[in-house]
Amino acid sequence: MRPWVGGGVMLRKILLPTIFLVLGYGFWISPDFKVIAAGVSIFLFGMLSLEEGFKAFTGGMLERILQRTTDRLWKSLSFGILTTTLMQSSSLVSVITISFLSAGLIELASGIGIIFGANLGTTTGAWLVAGFGLKVKISAYAMPMLVFGVILIFQKSRSWKGVGYVLAGLGFLFLGIHYMKEGFEAFKDAIDLAAYAMPGIKGLLVYTLLGIAATVVMQSSHATLVLIITALAAQQITYENALALAIGANVGTTITAILGAMSSNVQGRRLAGAHLVFNLVTGIVAILFIHQFLLAVNATSELLGIADDDYTLKLALFHTLFNLVGVCLMLPVTGRLVQGLERLMQGRERLVDEPRFLNEAAMELPESAMQAIRNEMGHLLENAFEVIASVLSLKSDVMKSDADLRGLVERSPQVSKVDIDALYEQRIKSLYSAITAYISRVQASASEHYGEELYQLRMASLNIVEAVKDIKHLQKNLVRYTQSDNLAIGQQYNRIRFQLATVLREMTAIRSESPAGVSPLSLDAVKLAIEEDDIISNGELDRLIRDNAISAEMATSLMNDSAYAYDVADNLIQMGRVLFVSPGYEALDVESELILNEEEMSELLEEEQKPSSE
Amino acid sequence: MTTEKLIEKFHRLLNLEKRKQKEKRDKIRSLLKKLKQQQKALEAKLENEKNTDERKQIKRRLKVLQVQRKKGIKLCKSIKC
Numbered sequence: 001m002r003p004w005v006g007g008g009v010m011l012r013k014i015l016l017p018t019i020f021l022v023l024g025y026g027f028w029i030s031p032d033f034k035v036i037a038a039g040v041s042i043f044l045f046g047m048l049s050l051e052e053g054f055k056a057f058t059g060g061m062l063e064r065i066l067q068r069t070t071d072r073l074w075k076s077l078s079f080g081i082l083t084t085t086l087m088q089s090s091s092l093v094s095v096i097t098i099s100f101l102s103a104g105l106i107e108l109a110s111g112i113g114i115i116f117g118a119n120l121g122t123t124t125g126a127w128l129v130a131g132f133g134l135k136v137k138i139s140a141y142a143m144p145m146l147v148f149g150v151i152l153i154f155q156k157s158r159s160w161k162g163v164g165y166v167l168a169g170l171g172f173l174f175l176g177i178h179y180m181k182e183g184f185e186a187f188k189d190a191i192d193l194a195a196y197a198m199p200g201i202k203g204l205l206v207y208t209l210l211g212i213a214a215t216v217v218m219q220s221s222h223a224t225l226v227l228i229i230t231a232l233a234a235q236q237i238t239y240e241n242a243l244a245l246a247i248g249a250n251v252g253t254t255i256t257a258i259l260g261a262m263s264s265n266v267q268g269r270r271l272a273g274a275h276l277v278f279n280l281v282t283g284i285v286a287i288l289f290i291h292q293f294l295l296a297v298n299a300t301s302e303l304l305g306i307a308d309d310d311y312t313l314k315l316a317l318f319h320t321l322f323n324l325v326g327v328c329l330m331l332p333v334t335g336r337l338v339q340g341l342e343r344l345m346q347g348r349e350r351l352v353d354e355p356r357f358l359n360e361a362a363m364e365l366p367e368s369a370m371q372a373i374r375n376e377m378g379h380l381l382e383n384a385f386e387v388i389a390s391v392l393s394l395k396s397d398v399m400k401s402d403a404d405l406r407g408l409v410e411r412s413p414q415v416s417k418v419d420i421d422a423l424y425e426q427r428i429k430s431l432y433s434a435i436t437a438y439i440s441r442v443q444a445s446a447s448e449h450y451g452e453e454l455y456q457l458r459m460a461s462l463n464i465v466e467a468v469k470d471i472k473h474l475q476k477n478l479v480r481y482t483q484s485d486n487l488a489i490g491q492q493y494n495r496i497r498f499q500l501a502t503v504l505r506e507m508t509a510i511r512s513e514s515p516a517g518v519s520p521l522s523l524d525a526v527k528l529a530i531e532e533d534d535i536i537s538n539g540e541l542d543r544l545i546r547d548n549a550i551s552a553e554m555a556t557s558l559m560n561d562s563a564y565a566y567d568v569a570d571n572l573i574q575m576g577r578v579l580f581v582s583p584g585y586e587a588l589d590v591e592s593e594l595i596l597n598e599e600e601m602s603e604l605l606e607e608e609q610k611p612s613s614e
Numbered sequence: 615m616t617t618e619k620l621i622e623k624f625h626r627l628l629n630l631e632k633r634k635q636k637e638k639r640d641k642i643r644s645l646l647k648k649l650k651q652q653q654k655a656l657e658a659k660l661e662n663e664k665n666t667d668e669r670k671q672i673k674r675r676l677k678v679l680q681v682q683r684k685k686g687i688k689l690c691k692s693i694k695c
């Protein structure tokens with residue numbers, strides 16, 4: 001196994017330089033390739049911007065509208081049909097759906113419904129072109145969208161900023177598609193539809209592949225369909241070959257969603273997978289039952305009064321029919337499709353953490369319910385420690401080891417940013433909500449005897465959440481100043497890191513020393529440690545300002561962030577006094593009387609600040 | 615006379631308040647003993663510890679323990695244990 005592990009690391013190390021080299025060589029030999037690659041990059045940047053924009057609306061109106069309009073399969077299907085008909089681009093609807101999904105605005109099943117709907121909606125394009133010769137050209141909007149988008153991004157209001165990111169994102173998407181098309185112009189000429197008419201099954205397969213290739217090249221099934229209809233109207237290709245091209249275009253259009261999913265999380269990739277599965281299945285069914293479809297098209301044409309030789313409208317009808325059949329085939333298996341995709345594409349990041357101990361059975365007896373709450377809070381605390389440790393750029397298992405903390409902090413003095421909002425959503429929020437709800441239910445059924453303890457537990461879980469929120473506030477400057485050129489400020493922020501890591505380690509040790517029940521007295525030393533490190537009272541901040549080691553702006557940041565660090569530790573200590581101490585702990589009453597009060601703490605601090613012998 | 619004494623003893627036994635106080639005295643005594651043991655263990659640990667941060671931490675714990683013990687002794691005296 002070992003050589004492979006080494007090989008994997010080696011491969012990862014050389015992958016990026018290799019990609020750069022290959023791309024660089026490609027740019028050198030082909031200007032077209034450069035334009036295509038730039039198009040893909042702009043497109044992906046648009047996706048990121050779009051996601052950023054939609055994130056501004058999470059928890060707000062957009063979420064409610066989307067939830068209401070996509071909570072049932074028929075609703076999401078109609079949503080897909082309507083939006084695609086309006087925008088005349090299934091690709092755009094699918095990439096926007098991917099960004100909705102990535103931002104957590106909708107569920108995977110709703111996303112799949114929208115994609116199915118988009119496949120039906122896109123067929124209206126063929127009708128418009130074949131029937132009226134109309135073409136909605138959305139790429140013309142790219143430039144104004146970018147301009148308006150960027151202006152809005154500079155606004156202070158969060159909502160306007162969000163709208164700005166969405167607009168700029170759409171603008172970049174269109175611009176990216178435009179460049180991809182431009183770049184492919186050279187290749188497009190090579191696809192001469194009129195040159196090779198082919199009858200029979202061979203023609204069907206070859207033209208399907210041609211349709212896929214043409215759509216991948218042009219980044220739009222709509223554009224391919226326009227081309228097919230024009231060629232068909234000019235009798236450059238046979239009707240059968242045109243049908244095969246339409247099938248191919250339907251499969252090829254998934255490339256945009258696949259590209260879009262590249263910058264997305266696992267949910268987005270699953271949706272792109274669903275899109276591919278749907279369009280492949282529909283395509284295969286259309287190829288296998290092409291004769292039956294032709295009969296159905298003829299019969300429906302007669303009903304609708306379409307002339308026998310009006311092949312362009314017949315093509316539009318065929319496009320609608322086979323997508324409709326696809327939707328009818330796939331709708332009943334949507335649930336299984338979701339399960340299959342979830343099994344096939346496992347998220348690298350752990351998804352939302354579920355409660356482990358809060359079950360109905362424990363609710364039967366108040367004692368077991370109380371224990372379940374305590375166990376779940378332990379789970380929440382472990383997650384909170386992991387989150388705090390990751391913000392400090394330390395591994396959580398360091399807290400359980402004897403490794404030299406100061407050495408660890410000094411060896412990696414620069415803190416990198418973590419997505420704490422996502423971590424909070426995944427590791428904290430769901431557990432906290434579940435604990436709060438469970439406590440309320442226990443409170444309603446258990447006797448008054450448990451009232452005080454339940455209240456204490458509720459406050460302790462709030463303390464855990466507050467600690468995580470405080471570390472979130474701290475993160476911004478922790479990242480900024482540990483990466484700063486000013487060594488003094490970097491050292492101060494690393495001191496905060498070390499201080500908090502020590503608190504986490506001491507609390508982990510206290511808890512593991514006597515898991516059955518900890519003495520509340522043991523937390524006093526932790527409390528004293530954070531008081532001692534108070535940069536304002538120990539005169540360190542004044543010294544730094546006097547010596548011009550840090551600027552006034554840095555000093556105020558340091559003061560605020562020291563307060564946040566203090567709050568993190570204080571919240572954890574308050575929590576520890578409840579959660580770490582077993583409710584049946586015999587000496588609890590006596591020990592509580594010996595806990596140091598503020599006056600005693602101050603006396604100890606004063607003593608500490610006198611020059612010591614060591 | 616013996617009957618009176620017996621009644622008094624019985625009365626004392628029933629006196630819940632006093633019984634509680636005795637319980638508390640016992641608890642404090644055993645707690646003080648526990649704190650003393652912890653102090654000795656920490657002092658021994660301090661002698662062998664070389665790491666500056668660890669030494670600082672142990673010293674801090676010792677200081678806190680001393681104040682807690684003082685408080686405990688004061689409490690003990692106040693309830694005449």
